Amino acid sequence: MVTRAPEPREDTVIARQDLRRVACIGGGVIGGGWVARFLLAGIDVAVHDPHPDAERIVREVLANGQRAYARLTQAPLPAPGTLTFHATIEAAIAGADWIQESVPERLDLKRGVLAAIDAACPAHALIGSSTSGLLPSDLQAGLTRPGRFFVAHPYNPVYLLPLVEIVPGSLTDPQTVADAVALLAPTGMKGVPIAKEIDAFVGDRLLEALWREALWLIQDDICDVETLDDVIRYSFGLRWAQMGLFQTYRIAGGEAGMRHFLGQFGPALKWPWTKLTDVVDLDEALVEKIAAQSDAQNEGLSLRRLEEIRDENLVGILQALKGADEGRGWGAGKLLAAFEGDLWRKAQAASPDEDDPVPARLSARVEPSWVDYNGHMTEHRYLQVFGDTTDVLLRRIGVDAAYVEAGASYYTVETHLRHLGEARLGEDLACRTQILSFDDKRLHLFHVLTRAGIDEPIATAEQMLLHVDRASGRAAAAPEAVLSRLAGLVERQPSTTMPEGAGRAVSPAKRQSDHSPVHEQVSDRRH
Numbered sequence: 001m002v003t004r005a006p007e008p009r010e011d012t013v014i015a016r017q018d019l020r021r022v023a024c025i026g027g028g029v030i031g032g033g034w035v036a037r038f039l040l041a042g043i044d045v046a047v048h049d050p051h052p053d054a055e056r057i058v059r060e061v062l063a064n065g066q067r068a069y070a071r072l073t074q075a076p077l078p079a080p081g082t083l084t085f086h087a088t089i090e091a092a093i094a095g096a097d098w099i100q101e102s103v104p105e106r107l108d109l110k111r112g113v114l115a116a117i118d119a120a121c122p123a124h125a126l127i128g129s130s131t132s133g134l135l136p137s138d139l140q141a142g143l144t145r146p147g148r149f150f151v152a153h154p155y156n157p158v159y160l161l162p163l164v165e166i167v168p169g170s171l172t173d174p175q176t177v178a179d180a181v182a183l184l185a186p187t188g189m190k191g192v193p194i195a196k197e198i199d200a201f202v203g204d205r206l207l208e209a210l211w212r213e214a215l216w217l218i219q220d221d222i223c224d225v226e227t228l229d230d231v232i233r234y235s236f237g238l239r240w241a242q243m244g245l246f247q248t249y250r251i252a253g254g255e256a257g258m259r260h261f262l263g264q265f266g267p268a269l270k271w272p273w274t275k276l277t278d279v280v281d282l283d284e285a286l287v288e289k290i291a292a293q294s295d296a297q298n299e300g301l302s303l304r305r306l307e308e309i310r311d312e313n314l315v316g317i318l319q320a321l322k323g324a325d326e327g328r329g330w331g332a333g334k335l336l337a338a339f340e341g342d343l344w345r346k347a348q349a350a351s352p353d354e355d356d357p358v359p360a361r362l363s364a365r366v367e368p369s370w371v372d373y374n375g376h377m378t379e380h381r382y383l384q385v386f387g388d389t390t391d392v393l394l395r396r397i398g399v400d401a402a403y404v405e406a407g408a409s410y411y412t413v414e415t416h417l418r419h420l421g422e423a424r425l426g427e428d429l430a431c432r433t434q435i436l437s438f439d440d441k442r443l444h445l446f447h448v449l450t451r452a453g454i455d456e457p458i459a460t461a462e463q464m465l466l467h468v469d470r471a472s473g474r475a476a477a478a479p480e481a482v483l484s485r486l487a488g489l490v491e492r493q494p495s496t497t498m499p500e501g502a503g504r505a506v507s508p509a510k511r512q513s514d515h516s517p518v519h520e521q522v523s524d525r526r527h
């Protein structure tokens with residue numbers, strides 16, 4: 001006799017592999033950040049927030065998120081989801097797979113909002129709360145489907161910081177926690193389940209301890225807010241982005257490691273260094289003192305400018321971490337690499353550029369870290385853009401991550417790069433590729449870099465690549481599938497003639513008068 005597994009009840013069906021529609025209830029600092037995170041992952045988002053300026057605020061946070069993503073990654077982001085605003089909770093949550101509550105931190109208000117969500121939400125939907133400290137068991141009490149409720153506590157800015165503490169209450173179904181972690185992954189987020197519920201969870205417990213102590217240091221005139229921030233950002237703040245507390249202290253224990261560290265510094269915890277259990281009296285005088293010092297610290301910096309600087313710094317840190325550990329990525333950078341890998345795989349599966357007759361195209365923007373002391377894009381970034389464009393072509397002919405993993409790849413063996421103009425900070429660039437020739441081992445390319453929408457070249461690169469067996473490091477014939485894709489691209493590419501500048505060598509310098517203006521020397525070298 002064949003026994004069939006029981007059909008899952010409707011309210012225990014795992015939501016979906018990927019989220020399609022999310023409802024954000026509350027669109028302030030955190031709700032707006034969630035909106036950006038979900039929309040930029042291609043998910044439709046419906047918002048309900050009674051604030052008269054809610055739509056403007058959400059769209060401003062979204063614009064910040066778009067600006068940050070344009071700098072964060074070259075991977076093909078999906079088309080953003082559709083953003084809609086709704087007058088009622090019921091309208092916003094209709095058809096939602098995930099409902100994220102981000103209303104102000106008041107138990108009574110949150111419970112009222114969650115009751116309204118619970119009464120009308122689709123049976124399969126997960127319900128997350130952004131609360132930074134309220135207990136999930138207190139929030140889920142009284143819900144008709146408490147098993148699908150949990151705390152999903154993010155960090156500001158939600159569109160860039162990947163962590164979400166997933167905290168179940170006593171009535172949360174364990175499957176809900178697993179679903180939440182899985183559903184967040186394609187948005188580039190890391191859902192971290194917290195084993196036991198506790199007020200303020202893990203992150204805010206740590207932050208509050210630090211903040212409490214910081215307020216005492218200001219109150220007691222030990223330092224001002226600028227000094228305190230300097231102490232963090234010039235020292236352990238830099239460490240924390242990449243190794244946290246315990247890994248950092250393990251290293252600080254020297255060769256004897258954590259045991260030695262605990263033995264040496266553990267007893268110091270009994271010295272009265274901190275005032276952690278005392279709460280400073282945030283009276284008018286202290287509030288005024290902190291606010292005045294903070295105003296002085298940030299003179300001339302608007303909130304939006306501070307957000308931009310914060311986002312650019314975070315993007316830089318994430319990108320640095322992506323290249324760490326010999327390119328395998330580290331911490332949040334490893335997660336970014338996985339997110340990008342996923343985006344590339346999805347883009348390949350969808351093959352949106354299949355009809356483009358140009359063999360490869362890439363868009364890029366000149367980032368602050370790309371600009372040198374001459375105020376324009378520095379040399380190696382040109383090679384990066386051309387290399388990334390080559391990668392677009394390689395993926396198009398099937399030389400993708402799986403192909404490389406299987407043991408073969410194309411290696412660049414020669415590049416001739418010509419600088420014909422200057423690319424400046426913030427400019428949008430476009431690179432396109434012509435295949436000059438290929439055979440079973442060689443691939444000869446010509447890239448042209450322009451400003452987006454303008455035809456005049458800023459630079460060109462001619463490259464020769466060899467198909468290589470990675471184990472032996474030697475040239476090897478590419479398989480027929482790759483060669484026939486190349487042939488198809490060559491047949492359809494718009495340009496069939498040798499482009500201007502192809503086949504050029506670097507001309508030897510002619511002796512110049514010491515007084516020749518530089519631009520004359522440069523233009524002379526071009527011809």
Ligand SMILES: NC(=O)C1=CN([C@@H]2O[C@H](COP(=O)(O)OP(=O)(O)OC[C@H]3O[C@@H](n4cnc5c(N)ncnc54)[C@H](O)[C@@H]3O)[C@@H](O)[C@H]2O)C=CC1
Nearest residue numbers: 026027028029030031049051102103104105130131132156
């Ligand atoms: N601001 C932060 O750094 C973080 C905040 N959180 C948590 O996120 C939640 C929201 O905080 P913020 O975004 O900072 O507050 P916020 O004040 O910026 O935004 C709250 C939004 O909720 C809206 N709202 C009020 N009543 C509503 C209702 N009945 N239905 C729908 N929307 C309603 C308000 O109009 C406002 O736009 C809180 O639980 C907070 O603890 C979590 C992580 C970080």
Ligand SMILES: C[N+](C)(C)CC(=O)CC(=O)[O-]
Nearest residue numbers: 132154155156203204207
């Ligand atoms: C201040 N806060 C408690 C609301 C902060 C958080 O919850 C997390 C964060 O982004 O720091």
